Amino acid sequence: MQDFKALLKRLSEAFGPSGFEDEVRDLVIEEMRPYVDQIFVDKWGNVYGVKKGRTEYRAMVAAHMDEIGLVVDHVEKSGFLRVKPVGGWNEVTLVGQRVIIKARDGRKIRGVVGTRPPHITPPGKEREAPEMKDLFIDIGASSAEEVAKLGVEVGSVAVLDREFVDLAYDVVTGKAFDDRVGLAVMLYTLRQLDDIPVTLYAVATVQEEVGLRGASIAAERVNPHYAIALDTTVASDVPGASERDYVARVGKGPAIKVLDGGRAGLFIAHPRLRDFIVEVARREGIPHQLEVLYGGTTDALAIAFRREGVPAATISIPTRYIHSPVEVLKVDDAVNASKLLAATIRNSDSNFIESLLEKHIK
Structure with missing residues (x-):
């Protein structure tokens, strides 16, 4: 076992x-x-x-x-990454998750999946499920130039950043x-x-x-x-x-x-x-x-x-x-x-x- x-x-x-x-x-x-x-x-x-x-x-x-993963299809001037799905996602599961992005040189760059805060969402829209176009990845960069320095670019791929964990009774999660x-x-x-x-x-x-x-x-x-x-x-x-x-x-x-x-x-x-x-x-x-x-x-x-x-x-x-x-x-x-x-x-x-x-x- x-x-x-x-x-x-x-x-x-x-x-x-x-x-x-x-x-x-x-x-x-x-x-x-x-x-x-x-x-x-x-x-x-x-x-x-x-x-x-x-x-x-x-x-x-x-x-x-x-x-399943994500692929960068656009880098915003502000340093945020826009992504498309690689495989079948339910976008609800992505909001607020950590991700790992493979840089050009093989380094693993960490980021988080964000979306517009509910505080500035139009009334009545706060609880609507986001679409992939509404999501972005924040890797801490403040410009496209800083993103490039990390080796992240259009075509870089990402997966979830999660470890394998034991639950009770030989049940596991990951x-x-x-x-x-x-x-x-x-x-x-x-x-x-x-x-x-x-x-x-x-x-x-x-x-x-x-x-x-x-x-x-x-x-x-x-x-x-x-x-x-x-x-x-x-x-x-x-x-x-x-x-x-x-x-x-x-x-x-x-x-x-x-x-x-x-x-x-x-x-x-x-x-x-x-x-x-x-x-x-x-x-x-x-x-x-x-x-x-x-x-x-x-x-x-x-x-x-x-x-x-x-x-x-x-x-x-x-x-x-x-x-x-x-x-x-x-x-x-x-x-x-x-x-x-x-x-x-x-x-x-x-x-x-x-x-x-x-x-x-x-």
């Missing part, structure tokens, strides 16, 4: 908005190296850890490195659990695997938050016989939400996704693969829950419809307050997700793989 928490803390606190995952990538390679036979990084920065199995069948596990917890589960699983029936490609993907970009590339390259994405899922088990809207509950085990998506269309997990994961969970006595999420998806969608098609599913870690500075999860759920993933890989023998292959009807 403690070693998993230490791993999640390192990953969570790292700087890694979409397209700028370098710091996270270095950690992944360091953690992965003792447990795989080969590591390589593709042109867009996906990390592949290859663990050879007893057969040539290929399984792919994907977890994304990137977190930023970027979406999807550093998926990365932690993948890396922790590699420690548990020795002799496996399939050749495993553990892939840490880039740019998931802006369109599942890295997983698309990785799926084309690996062309796996099946794939499992690891990600957070919505846990709305809080006051004010009805039980029907919970999606998943913290402390009830990893969620095995049935379907997700929204207006752009639904992703339905491959039925045979999904049922196999459920069977493994039941046989191994691993607590789990089934998940139906309308809104949001995972790398599984990008992997599933490449080449001739890849049977794909998702194991999720229930997380409260996703895409906020104070995401919350129970460590047990993540550790059990790792146990479930490891058991699924160990049990995916040739008979199971062949049951997923296309069938020719005479």
Whole structure:
């Protein structure tokens, strides 16, 4: 438990908005190296850890490195920074937050997100939710020239400045659990695997938050016989939400996704693969829950419809307050997700793989 928490803390606190995952990538390679036979990084920065199995069948596990962030799109003459979102924000969560900005030379510059004070807001507008155009970052500079001296410019990126903290009962909070917890589960699983029936490609993907970009590339390259994405899922088990809207509950085990998506269309997990994961969970006595999420998806969608098609599913870690500075999860759920993933890989023998292959009807 403690070693998993230490791993999640390192990953969570790292700087890694979409397209700028370098710091996270270095950690992944360091953690992965003792447990795989080969590591390589593709042109867009996906990390592949290859663990050879007893057969040539290929399984792919994907977890994304990137977190949502902000990008500077204008520097005011007064030294304030205007920003645009990189990924999906609810602006309410940004007001009054500290941020870290990566300067041109790699230095980390701290700032705070501000907006117009309520004292000078027109009557009736004080409690309206701000829009991104209303927000700015204050780094202490009093002019555009002072901003430039710090190495901050248009195109500089920022993430939330939050540390990993323990709550009670092995519940933890921090930023970027979406999807550093998926990365932690993948890396922790590699420690548990020795002799496996399939050749495993553990892939840490880039740019998931802006369109599942890295997983698309990785799926084309690996062309796996099946794939499992690891990600957070919505846990709305809080006051004010009805039980029907919970999606998943913290402390009830990893969620095995049935379907997700929204207006752009639904992703339905491959039925045979999904049922196999459920069977493994039941046989191994691993607590789990089934998940139906309308809104949001995972790398599984990008992997599933490449080449001739890849049977794909998702194991999720229930997380409260996703895409906020104070995401919350129970460590047990993540550790059990790792146990479930490891058991699924160990049990995916040739008979199971062949049951997923296309069938020719005479």
